[in-house]
Amino acid sequence: MKVAEIMTTDVFLTAPTRTIREAAETMQRMDVGSLPVGDGDRLVGMVTDRDIAIRAVARGMGAETPVREVMTQDIRYCYEDEDVDSVARNMADLEVRRLPVVNRDKRLVGFVSLADFAHCGDEESSEELLKGVAKPH
Template sequence: MQISELMSADVCVIAPDDTLGRAAGVMAKHDIGSLPVGDNDRLVGFITDRDIVTRAVANGRGADMLVRDVMSTDVKYCFEDEDVEQVAANMAELQMRRLPVVNRDKRLVGIVSLANFAHGGDAYASQELLRGVAMPH
């Protein structure tokens, strides 16, 4: 099975020039803890609620700070045509609970998370991923 059959295609994206306040608002509205950062249909970063807290709020910065100043730019991703078990193994090795999914032109097409694997029907991939993300750092 390809990851495109498992991923969530309805993905909220934030721009690098948006504020942390807007990013936090989108996260709250959709009950999510992370957002891909896109610029002209290209994946340029990733921001989590933890990034906002540890890189901005903990340093006395406010909601008007730009996403680009807090986001991670070393974004790990997978391709939509990759095998589910291969992606699960990669996510486990990286200890990542979610991963952006791009097409071969590196355009964002979805996101895959631990929950997708749990409900996806591939027990081996789910178990492997869970073991990887549950490992102590």
């Protein structure tokens, strides 16, 4: 099974110049915990609800802080034509619950998450990923 078969394709990018308030409002509206950050058609980062809480609010930054100041720039991703087994192992090793999915031109085409794996029918991949991301810290 390929990642393209289980990924979510309804993805909204936010710009690095948007405020963390706007990013949080978008997360609330879309009921998601993270947003890819795009500059034009390039994926330049990710911002999560945790980034906003820990990197901004906990440090006293205001709601008008640009996303670029709190986003994660070191982006991990997978390709849409990769096998789910391989991606699950990679996500478990990285201890991440979601990954952006790009095509071979490195354009964002979707997201794959722990929930996608849990519902894909590949119990082995799902279990491996869960064990990787659920490690105690």
